Each structure stands twice: as C-alpha cells, then as structure tokens.
Amino acid sequence: MYPIIVLSVAGILSxxxxxxxxxxxxxxxxxxxxxxxFGSNLLPQNFNDTPLYSGMLQxxxxxxxxxxxxxxxxxxxxxxxxxYYRDAAEHLxxxxxxxxxxxxxxxxxxxxxxxxxxxxGIEILSIPLYILAASERNNLLxxxxxxxxxxxxxxxxVFMLLGIVLVYxxxxxxxxxxxxxxxxxxxxxxxxxxLFKVGVLLILVAFIFKISAAPFHFWSPxxxxxxxxxxxxxxxxxxxxxAFGGAYRFLDACIGPMSDDFSVMFAVLAALTMSIGNLMAxxxxxxxxxxxxSSVANAGYLMMGFIGLNEKPTDTTxxxxxxxxxxxxxxxxxxxxxxxxxxxxxxxxxxxLYQSKPLLTFCLVLAMLSLAGIPPLAGFVGKYAxxxxxxxxxxxxxxxxxxxxxxxxxxxxxxVMRAAFExxxxxPVQVPYVLGYSAVLVMCTLALLVLGIFPNLxxxxx
Amino acid sequence: MQQILFYILALLAIAFSIxxxxxxxxxxxxxxxxxxxxxxxxxxxxxxxxxxxxxHIIVYxxxxxxxxxxxxxxxxxxxxxxxxxxxxxxxxAAVVAGGIxxxxxxxxxxxxxxxxxxxSTALAEVGSVxxxxxxxxxxxxxxxxxxxxxxxxxMVGVVVLTKKEE
Numbered sequence: 001m002y003p004i005i006v007l008s009v010a011g012i013l014s015x016x017x018x019x020x021x022x023x024x025x026x027x028x029x030x031x032x033x034x035x036x037x038f039g040s041n042l043l044p045q046n047f048n049d050t051p052l053y054s055g056m057l058q059x060x061x062x063x064x065x066x067x068x069x070x071x072x073x074x075x076x077x078x079x080x081x082x083x084y085y086r087d088a089a090e091h092l093x094x095x096x097x098x099x100x101x102x103x104x105x106x107x108x109x110x111x112x113x114x115x116x117x118x119x120x121g122i123e124i125l126s127i128p129l130y131i132l133a134a135s136e137r138n139n140l141l142x143x144x145x146x147x148x149x150x151x152x153x154x155x156x157x158v159f160m161l162l163g164i165v166l167v168y169x170x171x172x173x174x175x176x177x178x179x180x181x182x183x184x185x186x187x188x189x190x191x192x193x194x195l196f197k198v199g200v201l202l203i204l205v206a207f208i209f210k211i212s213a214a215p216f217h218f219w220s221p222x223x224x225x226x227x228x229x230x231x232x233x234x235x236x237x238x239x240x241x242x243a244f245g246g247a248y249r250f251l252d253a254c255i256g257p258m259s260d261d262f263s264v265m266f267a268v269l270a271a272l273t274m275s276i277g278n279l280m281a282x283x284x285x286x287x288x289x290x291x292x293x294s295s296v297a298n299a300g301y302l303m304m305g306f307i308g309l310n311e312k313p314t315d316t317t318x319x320x321x322x323x324x325x326x327x328x329x330x331x332x333x334x335x336x337x338x339x340x341x342x343x344x345x346x347x348x349x350x351x352x353l354y355q356s357k358p359l360l361t362f363c364l365v366l367a368m369l370s371l372a373g374i375p376p377l378a379g380f381v382g383k384y385a386x387x388x389x390x391x392x393x394x395x396x397x398x399x400x401x402x403x404x405x406x407x408x409x410x411x412x413x414x415x416v417m418r419a420a421f422e423x424x425x426x427x428p429v430q431v432p433y434v435l436g437y438s439a440v441l442v443m444c445t446l447a448l449l450v451l452g453i454f455p456n457l458x459x460x461x462x
Numbered sequence: 463m464q465q466i467l468f469y470i471l472a473l474l475a476i477a478f479s480i481x482x483x484x485x486x487x488x489x490x491x492x493x494x495x496x497x498x499x500x501x502x503x504x505x506x507x508x509x510x511x512x513x514x515x516x517x518h519i520i521v522y523x524x525x526x527x528x529x530x531x532x533x534x535x536x537x538x539x540x541x542x543x544x545x546x547x548x549x550x551x552x553x554x555a556a557v558v559a560g561g562i563x564x565x566x567x568x569x570x571x572x573x574x575x576x577x578x579x580x581x582s583t584a585l586a587e588v589g590s591v592x593x594x595x596x597x598x599x600x601x602x603x604x605x606x607x608x609x610x611x612x613x614x615x616x617m618v619g620v621v622v623l624t625k626k627e628e
Binding site for chain 1: 567569570571574601605609614615621623
C-alpha cells in the first residue's frame with residue numbers, strides 16, 4: 001500500500017515541474033521518489049496477510065516481490081531515459097508522472113483481491129501506456145503505435161469487463177475469496193456453471209492480450225517499434241511483469257482450484273507463442289522490432305509457468321521476468337546510444353560499436369547471451385527452472401518445442417552480436433557521453449552475471 | 463406489464479444498436495446510439511436503479527453524444543457515407559467467429575441458473591443514491607479513490623498529446 005501512495009503523490013508532484021520550470025531537478029526528484037517507493041515497499045508495515053480496505057488490496061509476499069521488481073526496473077529505465085529526454089521534451093514532468101502512475105497501476109494489479117480493484121489497476125496501468133506510446137508527437141510511427149495500442153487495448157478491455165460481469169452474475173460477488181469458495185463449493189470444475197467458465201475465459205483473453213501472447217500478439221511488433229525506445233522497454237518489462245503478476249494473482253487467488261483446467265490451453269498457446277515470436281524475429285532488420293518479437297517469444301516461455309499452477313512456487317516466473325527485463329533494458333540502452341549517433345535503428349547500425357565502445361559492446365553481448373540462454377548467465381537459469389517445472393508437470397512435448405525455440409533464438413541474438421563486432425564503413429562510431437549511463441549499464445550486466453552464477457541470491461532472500 | 467415493457471425495451475435496444483453499426487451515415491449512426499442509450503436507461507429504471515439511469519442519460523446520451531455529434535458535424539461526415547473495404551473472407555470469418563461466440567454464450571446461459579435476486583430488486587432502496595453512496599464510501603472506497611489516479615493520468619495525457627509546442 002505504501003509504494004502506491006508514494007508513487008501516486010510523486011506523480012502528482014512531478015506534474016508541477018513544468019509549471020515551475022524545474023526541469024533540472026526533475027529526474028533526481030523522480031528517482032528519489034522511486035527509491036522511496038522501493039524502500040517503503042520493503043517496510044515490515046507494508047506487509048499484510050489479510051486483505052485490507054474491505055478485502056480490496058493485499059500486500060503479501062507475492063505482491064511485495066512483484067512490486068519490488070517493477071519499481072527497481074522502473075528506476076533503471078528512468079535513469080536511462082536521461083539520454084532519450086536530454087533535449088528535454090516539453091512535457092518532461094508529465095511524462096515522468098505517467099511513468100509513475102503506470103507503475104501504481106501495476107502494483108494495484110498484483111496486490112488486488114477484488115475484481116473491481118483489479119479492473120481499476122489494469123486501467124491505471126494501460127492508459128498511461130497508450131499516451132506514452134504516442135508521446136513522440138512529430139513521429140508518425142509513434143502516433144500509429146499509440147492509436148493502435150489504444151484501440152486494441154480498449155477493445156480487449158470490453159472482453160475483460162464482460163468476463164467480470166459474467167463472473168459477478170454467477171457468483172454474486174467481486175471478492176476473490178468469495179469467488180474462490182464458490183469454485184471450492186463444487187466437487188469438480190465440470191459442474192461449475194458454464195457462464196462462470198465463459199466469464200473466466202474472457203478475463204484470461206484479456207491477459208493473453210496484455211502479455212502479447214498468440215493469438216493476440218499482432219499489436220506488439222507495431223506498437224513496440226513505433227513507440228519511443230524508453231517507453232518500449234517499459235512496456236516490454238514493467239507492464240509485462242504487471243500483467244504476468246496480475247494473471248498469477250487471478251489464477252491463484254481467484255479461481256484457484258479451477259486453474260488447472262486451463263493447463264492444456266496454456267501449453268498449446270505457449271508453444272504457439274514462442275514459435276511465432278522466434279520465427280518472426282529471424283528475419284527482422286530493425287533492432288526494436290527484433291526485440292518486440294523476442295518479447296513475444298519470451299511471453300511464450302513465461303506462459304509455461306501457468307501450467308499446473310497450484311503446486312509450484314511463483315518464484316521462477318518472477319526470476320525469469322527480472323532477468324529478461326534487465327537484458328532488455330541493456331539492449332535498449334545500447335540501441336539508444338547507437339541510434340543517436342547513426343540515426344538508424346537497424347541491426348546494421350550497430351557496426352563499429354566494438355571499436356569505439358568496447359564496454360558497451362561487452363554489456364550488449366552479455367545481455368544477448370542471457371536472452372539466448374547461454375549457461376553462466378541468468379537467462380539460462382530462468383529458462384532451465386521453467387523447463388524443469390514443465391517436465392515435472394508432464395509436459396515433455398512442450399519442453400521439446402521450447403528447446404527447439406531456444407536454438408532458433410540463438411540465431412537472431414547472435415546476429416545482433418555479430419553486427420556489433422563488424423567494422424563500420426565510416427570509421428568508429430562517435431557516441432556522446434551522458435553522466436552515469438555506463439555505470440548503470442555495467443551494474444545491470446553485473447546483476448545478470450551474479451544472478452546467473454548465484455541464483456540462490458534471488459530465491460533465498462524471500 | 464413488466465415483461466411486456468422489458469421486451470419492448472429489449473427490441474428497441476437491439477434494433478438501434480444494429481442500426482448503429484450498420485448505418486453508412488455517421489449521423490444516423492450516432493443518433494441510433496443515443497436511442498440505444500435511452501433504451502438501456504429504461505432497463506436500469508426497471509431494475510430500480512434510478513441513479514444509474516439518470517447518470518447514464520446525462521453522461522452518455524447527454525454529454526458524450528453531443529460531443530460525438532459536434533465532431534461528426536464539424537468534420538462534415540454526414541455528407542459522404544463511409545466506405546470501408548470489407549473483404550469477403552474477413553466478413554465470413556467475422557460472422558463465423560461472432561456466431562460461435564454467441565452460440566457459446568447462449569448455451570452457457572441456458573445451462574446456468576443465475577442466483578435470483580428477486581428479493582433484492584424488490585427493495586426500492588437498492589438503486590437509490592443513498593445506497594450507492596454508502597457502498598461507494600464504505601466497501602468500494604479504495605477503488606473509488608484510486609480511480610482519481612486514473613482520471614489524473616487521463617487528463618495529463620490529453621495535455622501531453624494536444625498542447626502545442628512553443
């Protein structure tokens with residue numbers, strides 16, 4: 001609850017930056033507020049085992065962990081946004097406010113224990129994203145991305161609302177506990193009212209859209225490519241973490257015993273998603289579009305975590321999401337520097353990076369290796385843990401498909417790495433220096449290494 | 463009496479909503495939407511939810527539809543019927559998908575016994591402003607307050623997207 005308050009207030013305050021011409025202190029102030037939110041999230045007073053506010057919000061370990069990851073990744077993205085917004089967009093304060101509000105929405109989603117609260121959360125998460133996607137107003141692609149995301153997103157919201165209404169109609173309550181005991185009151189899920197099942201399915205459709213999994217992934221390449229790079233990485237990391245956390249919360253706390261019925265559906269969709277994502281990523285030239293398809297593919301791997309939900313810890317998904325987020329942030333940070341000097345966002349634009357910026361190239365290589373799932377890095381541990389759990393649940397065929405997909409993934413991740421080592425035609429790339437940028441990149445890369453070699457650091461904390 | 467009224471309203475709502483999506487003229491489309499909203503408000507009244515009915519008419523049929531009409535008139539859309547290309551395959555796919563979804567819903571509805579709320583709607587109090595306010599400020603206080611974050615975000619968004627750069 002505390003981080004929600006801190007970030008909401010910080011968001012409102014940061015809107016005054018424009019009014020008082022405080023652009024210089026904007027970023028430090030916002031960073032400080034985000035740090036405060038991170039700290040308040042870990043306060044013992046923030047923890048509660050029973051839902052607060054007439055059963056609306058529950059910050060148990062699950063929500064605190066997800067909130068911690070979301071806030072931490074936002075912090076890093078905000079630091080990196082310095083390069084993007086260096087020429088100081090006019091609405092700097094408003095844009096930071098939208099970032100913070102979006103995180104608030106994500107935290108509400110993972111903490112909610114009531115469908116109304118849940119819906120409010122998903123909207124607070126999404127609406128700032130629609131606006132941020134279109135925030136580069138002079139860029140037609142960005143306008144297209146915003147409009148596309150908004151239209152499809154609001155269309156999917158309608159499905160979710162219909163699903164919530166059907167669930168409410170059959171159960172008579174919005175409360176997760178009430179719905180859970182309603183499901184428990186039936187011996188097997190075959191006896192559950194059909195209308196309830198349809199409602200649950202419609203809510204899941206909304207999730208599948210939000211995590212950009214097949215068959216609702218069509219929006220993500222266009223939206224990711226069109227929106228500003230900083231926003232894109234925010235959508236691919238924080239918003240996706242929130243969507244996965246929310247989906248877990250819903251499957252676990254709300255429909256609990258029934259969630260196993262959807263295992264086969266999730267397995268098929270996961271296989272489809274990762275295959276589509278990886279196959280499409282093979283032929284991309286734009287780095288952003290490649291990362292978009294790689295994000296679709298990773299949604300597929302992550303969806304394997306939805307299978308047999310009742311007996312497994314939720315740690316692995318969060319770990320995978322954290323590791324994926326860090327690698328993605330590094331890739332986008334390198335993209336930003338290259339785009340600035342080259343003017344093009346294609347993979348070929350990376351050429352000559354090694355000659356001018358060996359450190360940056362090193363970070364990029366490790367990030368790509370982690371995304372591809374090469375052993376000493378954290379990406380491997382994440383994939384391994386998810387695969388092992390899927391085998392334990394008896395989905396060996398799915399793991400075979402996932403393994404083939406990982407091999408496919410190596411192809412295009414290595415293409416990016418190879419481009420970085422090739423000599424450029426016009427001499428080495430000149431990249432202007434921005435304070436603190438490399439330090440953050442190196443820290444992220446170290447986090448990837450440390451998390452990969454000592455995964456128990458993550459799994460042991462909680 | 464109630465049943466007859468229900469069927470009349472239902473027919474009106476369905477007919478006007480079909481007219482909304484099928485009419486080629488934007489003006490007719492908007493006006494049919496207004497009529498649909500009035501029919502829906504009738505349902506709310508029948509369910510003793512006066513407050514929702516009035517809000518529905520004031521906000522949707524009033525404010526939002528007037529906005530729509532203004533936009534339609536200012537863009538002069540009422541003169542040229544809109545022609546959206548619709549390939550046969552997409553049309554077929556849409557009909558099949560919609561039909562399957564409708565069938566699922568009907569089948570599900572016929573197999574489900576909804577919890578009857580006859581006694582609760584019989585209470586005239588259920589939809590009154592007083593009951594609603596009590597619900598909103600007790601049980602649903604937190605979502606109600608957090609909706610303000612949503613509205614602020616939306617307002618900021620409008621400024622970000624539309625303000626002229628100096």
